[in-house]
Each structure stands twice: as structure tokens, then as C-alpha cells.
Amino acid sequence: MRLLIADDDPLVGQSLKLLLGREADLVVVGVAANGEEAIELCRSEQPDIVLMDIRMPVMDGIASTKTIKSMWPHIQVLMLTTFRDESNIRLALGAGAAGYLLKSASIDNMAAQLRALASGATVLDQDVLKIIMTPVHEPIGGLTAREEEIVEGVAQGLSNKEISEQLHLSQGTVRNMLTIILDKLELRDRTQLAIFYWQRK
Missing domain, CATH: 3.40.50.2300 (Response regulator)
Structure with missing residues (x-):
């Protein structure tokens, strides 16, 4: 190495x-x-x-x-x-x-x-x-640009692997950031996250 x-x-x-x-x-x-x-x-x-x-x-x-x-x-x-x-x-x-x-x-x-x-x-x-x-005390929807890119990937039906390849991140990083995003938006899972994304458009 x-x-x-x-x-x-x-x-x-x-x-x-x-x-x-x-x-x-x-x-x-x-x-x-x-x-x-x-x-x-x-x-x-x-x-x-x-x-x-x-x-x-x-x-x-x-x-x-x-x-x-x-x-x-x-x-x-x-x-x-x-x-x-x-x-x-x-x-x-x-x-x-x-x-x-x-x-x-x-x-x-x-x-x-x-x-x-x-x-x-x-x-x-x-x-x-x-x-x-630790949950971040920010307004609902207060995401960083990188977090918004991950949410968009989820909304498009991409897997963690596909998102990681698209954004040049490791799958573990995508997984960790998804947990942070769900905490920020007070959502339970990827399905709710995708619905949230398309309802905002």
C-alpha cells in the first residue's frame, strides 16, 4: 500500500x-x-x-x-x-x-x-x-450542496453504490451521510426521502 x-x-x-x-x-x-x-x-x-x-x-x-x-x-x-x-x-x-x-x-x-x-x-x-x-439542529431542508446531491440520487432510484460512483465518495460515506440527512429532515427511510424530494419540486 x-x-x-x-x-x-x-x-x-x-x-x-x-x-x-x-x-x-x-x-x-x-x-x-x-x-x-x-x-x-x-x-x-x-x-x-x-x-x-x-x-x-x-x-x-x-x-x-x-x-x-x-x-x-x-x-x-x-x-x-x-x-x-x-x-x-x-x-x-x-x-x-x-x-x-x-x-x-x-x-x-x-x-x-x-x-x-x-x-x-x-x-x-x-x-x-x-x-x-448527533442530530443537527437546523431548519427542515437545511442541507449542504453535497447532501442535496445524495438526496437527488435517492430520488432518482440510485443505489448507494451508484451514488458513490457518481459523486466519487465511498459507499460508507454515502451511507453515513444518508443517516445524517434523514435525521435532519426527520424522515424514516429512503422511500420517505424520495417522496419528500419530489413533493418539493
Whole structure:
């Protein structure tokens, strides 16, 4: 598994490179100091996964993730950050990240999550999962642009797999976002969601 690390703290970047590089099935192909460098290294090295910090100079991790996923949909992005606020989590997942892990995670856990991501799973720290699964107190219909795209896919009868392919998201991310959407709209299932969509048109 080819891994690219993006973190503006040189100590963090080199430490992760050293520690994760000891894993027999992980090859660290580069360390980027910002989002622009991450994009350039994706172009030259074609990693399988990018371990991406959120707050970086020049270009942050969320903007970089959007670009990477638009240019190379097959490259998976796992956010690794100290920030556990709901806004950053939702922005990261909305940008196409397939996982969100806190820097407090152990190296063993990190390596295990990278392997899970490579196998197609969505990786969310348990604390992060609790945050995004908490119902959002927003007006009915207060969806993000990405959430509206998912609702439109459901209304058109697409499966999670088809939606994930269309929006360049993992199936797990689509599944998680559907749960959030149903909570926001106070609906029970996909059928109610589709009816809601067409009644609003």
C-alpha cells in the first residue's frame, strides 16, 4: 500500500513516515507540507492513500482533498487531525474524504485503519462518529450542496453504490451521510426521502 503523508508540522510528518514505514505492507512515498504539495506528489507518486492534515498553509487539507478526488477518484484520503469540531468533520467528508481519524490514535490503530480504508471501509474515529451522528439542529431542508446531491440520487432510484460512483465518495460515506440527512429532515427511510424530494419540486 502506497501512502502519502500531508502535514505542515515537519516533526509530525517525519515521525509518521518513520513509524508507519516500519509496517511491512506500508510504503511511504512522500511527505507534503501543505495541500498544494500533496496534489503534486499525488500526480508524481500516485499513492493509494493520503493521510491528510486539515489546517495547513498555502492550501488546507479540505481544498486539497476536493482537488485530489476530482483528479484521481481512486486515491483514498484519510483525514488525520486534532480538530474534532462538527464543521471540519462534515467539510472533510463532504470534500470526499473516506475517513476521519484523530491524531491521538496510536500508530497500531492508524495502520489498522489504513488497511481498512484500503479494503473499502469508511474509517471514522468513535468520538467523530458520535459527533456526526448527533442530530443537527437546523431548519427542515437545511442541507449542504453535497447532501442535496445524495438526496437527488435517492430520488432518482440510485443505489448507494451508484451514488458513490457518481459523486466519487465511498459507499460508507454515502451511507453515513444518508443517516445524517434523514435525521435532519426527520424522515424514516429512503422511500420517505424520495417522496419528500419530489413533493418539493
